Amino acid sequence: xxxxxxxIHARWxxxxxxxxxxxxxxxxxxxxxxxxxxxxxxxxxxxxxxxHVLTLNEHALIPGLINAHTHAAMTLFRGLAxxxxxxxxLNEHIWPAESTWVNNEFVFDGTQLAIAEMLRGGTTCFSxxxxxxxxAARAATLSGIRAAIGLIMIxxxxxxxxxxxxxxxxxxxxxxxxxxxxxxxxxxxxxxxYTVSDEPLRKIQTxxxxxxxxxHIHLHETDDEIKGSLEHYQQRPMKRLDKxxxxxxxxxxVHMTHLEExxxxxxxxxxxxxIHCPESNLKLASGFCPVDKFLQAGVNVALGTxxxxxxxxxxxxxxxxxxxxLGKAVANDxxxxxxxxxxxxxxxxxxxxxxxxxxxxSLVKGKAAxxxxxxxxxxESEPVYHPISQLVYATSRHQVSDVWVAGRHLLKERRLxxxxxxxxxxxxxxxxxxxxxxxxxxxxxx
Amino acid sequence: xxxxxxxIHARWxxxxxxxxxxxxxxxxxxxxxxxxxxxxxxxxxxxxxxxHVLTLNEHALIPGLINAHTHAAMTLFRGLAxxxxxxxxLNEHIWPAESTWVNNEFVFDGTQLAIAEMLRGGTTCFSxxxxxxxxAARAATLSGIRAAIGLIMIxxxxxxxxxxxxxxxxxxxxxxxxxxxxxxxxxxxxxxxYTVSDEPLRKIQTxxxxxxxxxHIHLHETDDEIKGSLEHYQQRPMKRLDKxxxxxxxxxxVHMTHLEExxxxxxxxxxxxxIHCPESNLKLASGFCPVDKFLQAGVNVALGTxxxxxxxxxxxxxxxxxxxxLGKAVANDxxxxxxxxxxxxxxxxxxxxxxxxxxxxSLVKGKAAxxxxxxxxxxESEPVYHPISQLVYATSRHQVSDVWVAGRHLLKERRLxxxxxxxxxxxxxxxxxxxxxxxxxxxxxx
Numbered sequence: 001x002x003x004x005x006x007x008i009h010a011r012w013x014x015x016x017x018x019x020x021x022x023x024x025x026x027x028x029x030x031x032x033x034x035x036x037x038x039x040x041x042x043x044x045x046x047x048x049x050x051x052h053v054l055t056l057n058e059h060a061l062i063p064g065l066i067n068a069h070t071h072a073a074m075t076l077f078r079g080l081a082x083x084x085x086x087x088x089x090l091n092e093h094i095w096p097a098e099s100t101w102v103n104n105e106f107v108f109d110g111t112q113l114a115i116a117e118m119l120r121g122g123t124t125c126f127s128x129x130x131x132x133x134x135x136a137a138r139a140a141t142l143s144g145i146r147a148a149i150g151l152i153m154i155x156x157x158x159x160x161x162x163x164x165x166x167x168x169x170x171x172x173x174x175x176x177x178x179x180x181x182x183x184x185x186x187x188x189x190x191x192x193x194y195t196v197s198d199e200p201l202r203k204i205q206t207x208x209x210x211x212x213x214x215x216h217i218h219l220h221e222t223d224d225e226i227k228g229s230l231e232h233y234q235q236r237p238m239k240r241l242d243k244x245x246x247x248x249x250x251x252x253x254v255h256m257t258h259l260e261e262x263x264x265x266x267x268x269x270x271x272x273x274x275i276h277c278p279e280s281n282l283k284l285a286s287g288f289c290p291v292d293k294f295l296q297a298g299v300n301v302a303l304g305t306x307x308x309x310x311x312x313x314x315x316x317x318x319x320x321x322x323x324x325x326l327g328k329a330v331a332n333d334x335x336x337x338x339x340x341x342x343x344x345x346x347x348x349x350x351x352x353x354x355x356x357x358x359x360x361x362s363l364v365k366g367k368a369a370x371x372x373x374x375x376x377x378x379x380e381s382e383p384v385y386h387p388i389s390q391l392v393y394a395t396s397r398h399q400v401s402d403v404w405v406a407g408r409h410l411l412k413e414r415r416l417x418x419x420x421x422x423x424x425x426x427x428x429x430x431x432x433x434x435x436x437x438x439x440x441x442x443x444x445x446x
Numbered sequence: 447x448x449x450x451x452x453x454i455h456a457r458w459x460x461x462x463x464x465x466x467x468x469x470x471x472x473x474x475x476x477x478x479x480x481x482x483x484x485x486x487x488x489x490x491x492x493x494x495x496x497x498h499v500l501t502l503n504e505h506a507l508i509p510g511l512i513n514a515h516t517h518a519a520m521t522l523f524r525g526l527a528x529x530x531x532x533x534x535x536l537n538e539h540i541w542p543a544e545s546t547w548v549n550n551e552f553v554f555d556g557t558q559l560a561i562a563e564m565l566r567g568g569t570t571c572f573s574x575x576x577x578x579x580x581x582a583a584r585a586a587t588l589s590g591i592r593a594a595i596g597l598i599m600i601x602x603x604x605x606x607x608x609x610x611x612x613x614x615x616x617x618x619x620x621x622x623x624x625x626x627x628x629x630x631x632x633x634x635x636x637x638x639x640y641t642v643s644d645e646p647l648r649k650i651q652t653x654x655x656x657x658x659x660x661x662h663i664h665l666h667e668t669d670d671e672i673k674g675s676l677e678h679y680q681q682r683p684m685k686r687l688d689k690x691x692x693x694x695x696x697x698x699x700v701h702m703t704h705l706e707e708x709x710x711x712x713x714x715x716x717x718x719x720x721i722h723c724p725e726s727n728l729k730l731a732s733g734f735c736p737v738d739k740f741l742q743a744g745v746n747v748a749l750g751t752x753x754x755x756x757x758x759x760x761x762x763x764x765x766x767x768x769x770x771x772l773g774k775a776v777a778n779d780x781x782x783x784x785x786x787x788x789x790x791x792x793x794x795x796x797x798x799x800x801x802x803x804x805x806x807x808s809l810v811k812g813k814a815a816x817x818x819x820x821x822x823x824x825x826e827s828e829p830v831y832h833p834i835s836q837l838v839y840a841t842s843r844h845q846v847s848d849v850w851v852a853g854r855h856l857l858k859e860r861r862l863x864x865x866x867x868x869x870x871x872x873x874x875x876x877x878x879x880x881x882x883x884x885x886x887x888x889x890x891x892x
Contacts, residue, residue, distance in 0.1 A: 076829060078828075078836075078840060079830070079832055079836050079840060080831050083784035083785060084780060084781055085779070085781055089780070113825065117825050120826070282775040283780065283839075284774075284780050285774040285780040287775075288775070308840070311839070312835070312836075312839040312840040313839070313840050315826075318764075322768075324729075325728035325729050325768075326728055326772075328729060328731045329728040329731050329734065333731055334529065334530060334531050334532055335529050336731070337529075338528070338529035339528060377871070379559065379867060379870065379871065380563055380567075380843075382559070382875065383877060383878030383881075384525070385524075385878065385882055386525055386528070389525040389529075389758070390524075390525050393525060393757070393759070394754070394759050396761075396842055396843070396844055397826075397842070398842055425825065428828045429828065432830065432831065435829075435831075436831055
């Protein structure tokens with residue numbers, strides 16, 4: 001009998017690799033933060049011992065969900081200004097609110113709220129794009145969640161940086177500070193083709209190759225973005241990035257709606273990753289991402305929630321379901337984006353996009369123990385014929401009972417172990433009162 | 447001080463009438479199953495007394511949700527055969543399973559499971575279409591939920607009836623049995639234009655006028671349905687029903703995708719009600735319902751989940767959110783289907799469609815006390831700027847804490863008071879084992 005850190009006996013384990021497998025009465029053995037073994041429970045009981053044994057007779061274990069695109073701190077703006085056209089929402093509400101409120105404290109508190117929400121919903125890794133990324137990295141580190149922190153770049157000045165060079169330098173300093181941290185990776189995050197000009201994009205491309213990190217950008221989010229690019233650059237945004245040399249397996253292209261067939265093929269040929277945010281695309285009426293076509297062309301498609309200001313939650317279980325449902329309708333084929341594919345998009349594909357698939361994204365020996373237990377024994381999820389169908393189509397994030405990240409038990413029977421929930425709620429309400437009171441325009445939206 | 451049955455002091459009350467109102471620190475007073483008063487809490491404390499006083503400082507009260515289209519008993523087939531084309535799903539899985547399993551006991555047990563799920567998710571009234579409607583009515587009555595029971599009609603024989611005349615006679619007998627029951631109404635439910643021929647539709651139309659009850663039918667669900675109708679009847683399904691005299695304010699037309707502009711106008715002119723099932727339409731890739739166009743034309747649009755075999759849940763909170771998100775994308779307008787409209791579709795519009803708007807659908811004095819309390823003080827729903835936005839875009843059915851139907855407290859701090867949950871789960875698992883074991887074809891789908 002080998003002594004180990006934690007053993008979880010589960011009714012089902014869905015490892016995501018191999019695709020579509022749903023193992024019954026299996027056990028996951030965790031040691032030193034890693035997955036030491038995954039085997040039938042009867043074998044595990046003979047081979048391993050531990051002081052921490054969980055028996056989950058009505059649960060499925062899945063790999064931790066990976067939210068491949070969010071703006072975590074914006075959770076403090078959740079529901080501030082809904083049901084508005086994209087540019088009115090941005091110009092008249094979100095950007096003014098950001099210029100008034102965004103500072104170190106806002107980003108730390110907002111990111112902590114976001115992490116609390118994400119961990120409670122089974123997300124163990126998130127890819128962030130926001131100002132004061134040092135504060136997001138600090139909040140992530142304190143909570144124990146895994147994060148890919150975006151090194152934001154935008155042409156105009158903000159409280160975080162005055163000009164492209166300052167954005168770049170602050171980003172590089174952050175990258176250097178975290179380069180040996182196993183839980184925090186860094187990713188260049190130029191905001192979008194319409195907010196970042198050629199010169200900073202070229203510099204980012206050069207540095208990204210030199211220090212070998214990904215680039216994360218909003219791309220083809222709306223028809224207006226494409227029209228604007230044709231007007232200012234006489235080419236579509238994707239073509240412009242192509243000419244600048246940015247289309248490669250290093251690129252995470254977020255949204256990707258309004259595409260021509262040759263662009264889908266070009267995405268496949270260059271190996272870019274598509275980060276699909278179905279609920280944000282629907283809510284902002286941005287357009288439809290042709291997910292099934294991308295998958296058929298061999299493109300890696302991962303999922304993100306986008307920020308809570310445009311979703312309005314950070315619910316990867318819900319996003320996975322929306323991706324499956326919407327993907328079928330857009331493909332006009334009920335067999336498109338089957339449940340196992342949606343689950344892979346929400347886990348392993350996100351890890352691949354972030355260059356973390358050697359570390360996380362599936363329950364495979366040697367990977368980090370980023371694991372989520374989900375209770376399928378509730379009225380809402382019974383009867384269970386096919387656990388993967390049930391996880392994707394009939395299970396809510398409130399059924400997530402336990403979450404481990406790198407073997408640390410961060411959510412234990414629905415209680416967070418590293419974040420003080422009451423404190424987060426109190427700070428959130430203080431921000432709410434300040435933001436609501438100062439902004440008459442926001443209050444008078446309705 | 448007037449003594450009353452129940453007083454609920456709430457942080458917010460969203461009565462749905464008037465549209466968009468979110469009353470802060472108000473109280474709802476319930477007496478003899480009805481809403482006696484709705485007034486500011488400071489006034490309620492002086493005017494009313496009760497042995498049952500609830501103070502819900504972090505909750506919103508809303509009218510009970512109305513699921514305007516489902517096949518409740520099919521919850522026992524939840525997740526049996528996913529990710530398949532509509533006709534393969536129906537012909538090779540659902541219809542064979544139905545012909546093997548559907549009987550009195552199946553319908554009672556399945557409907558009870560469905561009711562447990564619906565009550566836990568804030569649904570206080572459902573409109574059902576299935577075989578053995580007497581068993582559905584019995585399960586509803588035992589639970590205390592409000593129901594509009596469909597009197598099913600279909601050309602082919604089933605375990606419930608051998609031919610159209612038997613369907614009709616059994617339906618009329620059921621209607622007669624429940625005609626004075628305040629909680630159960632009846633609705634003719636011819637399955638669809640492609641499964642019910644002209645003669646039974648004419649009879650239904652005649653009887654519906656005579657006994658003054660609605661008619662509930664699947665209409666324009668798929669492009670195939672329309673093509674088939676053009677082939678067999680040389681006209682589109684809606685045109686055929688029009689000629690048969692069925693288009694009137696008595697008709698609930700479920701799905702309504704693939705429409706021409708003149709058909710939207712005809713829907714408005716005839717006063718039919720559209721029952722929109724966004725998640726079923728997405729999952730089966732049926733097509734898109736032009737909800738914004740219907741609303742702009744003045745058509746009453748309500749919401750349904752459809753059956754759990756094609757959704758896969760009976761979650762009206764989720765359906766409301768999906769309707770708002772999808773409605774914006776289909777309209778290509780982020781300001782379409784704002785939150786208050788989605789909430790009205792899920793409540794008052796459903797009551798109107800079912801002819802029950804004098805009884806339920808909004809929190810108005812004199813209506814039945816069909817009320818839902820939802821906890822907005824969780825991490826997932828904070829901060830709260832606009833409670834209606836939060837309810838629609840950032841709240842899950844698991845945050846429903848309490849449900850009253852006609853003043854009866856059917857869900858109390860998330861526990862059902864009239865249904866034995868453990869018993870329902872046990873029966874559900876027994877059905878699951880039987881259905882899965884006997885149907886090798888089903889097991890081998892994956």
